[in-house]
Amino acid sequence: MLEILGTIGFDYRVAIANLVSFLIIYFILKKWVFGPMKKIIDDRRSMIQQGIDKAQQSETELLVAQQQAEEALKQARAEANGIVASAKETADDQLAHAKKKAQEEADAIVAKADVQIEKNKTQMEKELFEKTAGLVAMGVQKILEEDVDTKRNAEVSKRALELLKNQ
């Protein structure tokens, strides 16, 4: 076998030397070339993966935040609607109350005015009656052209008043 291999230049010493040399190359490449390159590639892949994960996480967080915002907006809108409704109700109440009060006040003023009017009317009626009675007495005196004394004047006036009253 060795003889056959010898025909194509086999020499175990060179074979061993070259194999050992390859082992040195293997050691150098494994330790200082493949190792660092694998680490760098793995680190980069890990960085990219982290970036993708972060982006996905951010996307998820954004969606959650959007949902929360929408929910908060919805809640705020509901609260605002409640507040508006409540304010409207209060305003209506206050308006009704004010209207009622105003009506009462107006009624009171009207009543007071009525009393005053009645009072004035009575006063005016009294004054009118007295003046009318005087005028009647003067008229009667003129008509009768008789000289009546004060006592008689008073009687006539009284009678005239009674007549007026009866009429």
Added chain:
Amino acid sequence: MNFFSIQRDIPGIDPVFLFDVAGFPIAASTVMIFLIIVLFVVLAVVVRKTFTTIPTRFQTVMEFLYVGMVDMLDEVTNDKKRSEVIFPVIGAMFIYLLVANLLGLVPGLSEIMVNGNQLFQTPTGDFNTTFGLALGSIIVINLISIKEWGIIAYLEKFFKFRDVIKGFKKSIGEGSISLVDLFVGVLDIVGEIAKVISLSIRLFANMYAGQILMIILLGAFAYILPGVWYGMNIFVGALQAMVFAVLVAAYYMLAIKPAEEAGTQE
């Protein structure tokens, strides 16, 4: 003086010994391997000093080659964990053979002479380099196989006595068939030796023949024609490096337990 041809001696098939170190002969192919070691040391320094997470152009090219090799190995093994385990060996083998094959094509390198001999000889143009590498690979693969299966199961792959006994216990017919299996098992030992021979001779013959053809072509016509062959040699050099590495990976996969049995497949 002929301007249209370059006459050179066709190199012999035997290794060219240049000098002795402590009684150990150093061949021209070994000197070339030393040069390759220096190149790889420089590469290692560059990788350690300049390679960062944000790559330069050179780093991008190197990483492209690295990832390409890993992917190629993944296709052979079809098992990422196995690929990670054997990548340093297969990757180192591929790069070493690629550089060794291509370095021999660098103009002027083969013209450096020492005592009338070439100082640098393409390592793969020396049978000892390819043989040493192939033998080392097959030995390591068999050691891994022993570790994986256990020594008894490993030996049973070659000596199937248990199958013969089982066969004869069942029937004479099955026993006779199992004798064939026993013979085939013994043939597998020859197969292991054949792997070493085929791996080493395939690479050596391709590279050596390439060199000889180049010298013949240069001797016939120094222009254009050798250039075409030069380009072809670059292709053949890369292809042979890949074939060698892929075959070793394939032999490794044949020697170990299947992925589903070992529970490693991803």
